[in-house]
Amino acid sequence: MTTLDDLCSTVLKSLTAAGFTDVTATCRSDTSVIATVPAARSAWAEFALASHTVLRLADRAGRARYALFPARDDSTPYSRTVYFCATRPGLAPKGAGQVLCHTVRIVPGVNTEADIPKALAAALFNDSRRAGDITVTRLA
Numbered sequence: 001m002t003t004l005d006d007l008c009s010t011v012l013k014s015l016t017a018a019g020f021t022d023v024t025a026t027c028r029s030d031t032s033v034i035a036t037v038p039a040a041r042s043a044w045a046e047f048a049l050a051s052h053t054v055l056r057l058a059d060r061a062g063r064a065r066y067a068l069f070p071a072r073d074d075s076t077p078y079s080r081t082v083y084f085c086a087t088r089p090g091l092a093p094k095g096a097g098q099v100l101c102h103t104v105r106i107v108p109g110v111n112t113e114a115d116i117p118k119a120l121a122a123a124l125f126n127d128s129r130r131a132g133d134i135t136v137t138r139l140a
Helices: 006-015 039-048 113-125 130-133
Strands: 025-028 032-038 053-061 063-069 078-086 100-106 134-139
Touching: 006 025, 006 032, 006 039, 006 063, 032 039, 039 053, 039 063, 053 113, 078 113, 100 113, 113 130, 113 134, 130 134
Parallel strands: 053 134
Antiparallel strands: 025 032, 032 063, 053 063, 078 100, 078 134
16 A cells, blocks of 8 residues: 555655646545645646546635545445535535535445545436536545
């Protein structure tokens, strides 16, 4: 399993090599690295981070935010608690404009944290194709 410090270093190298001079990457507890870049360059950051397991988080203060996860060595399923907002038709009125919370099961070899928006869309709208209607704000 890649350590978070190694992942953080690799993320910084990837983004720096892609021309980012204003980038941050910090380890978050023992589960992920959070990287931020200027929001105006988010498409380029997504390209630079494509080789990693990445979950796009909601932008904050003009910064695009990404949660990156190390590869796991074992195949034991685990869960992530996800806080998110959802938009568009099909959302219950009580959920409109609210931060919602849902637990998503990750099964190594089957899905990763990058699949969280699809899982949430399937649970909320019964349609995984609506992953674009999900904005993850944070993970617990």
